[in-house]
Amino acid sequence: MADTDAFDPDGLRRHWDRLLPLLDRAVRGR
Structure with missing residues (x-):
């Protein structure tokens, strides 16, 4: 990884x- x-x-x-926050929204949005 550079x-x-x-x-x-x-x-x-x-x-x-x-x-x-993006991960949280993706997980809850399911």
Whole structure:
């Protein structure tokens, strides 16, 4: 993986803050 942002704590937090609501909506929407 060349995405260094995935291993940066701040980048990781931003990533999951975006991703978790989407995953949550996808799971509940079922």
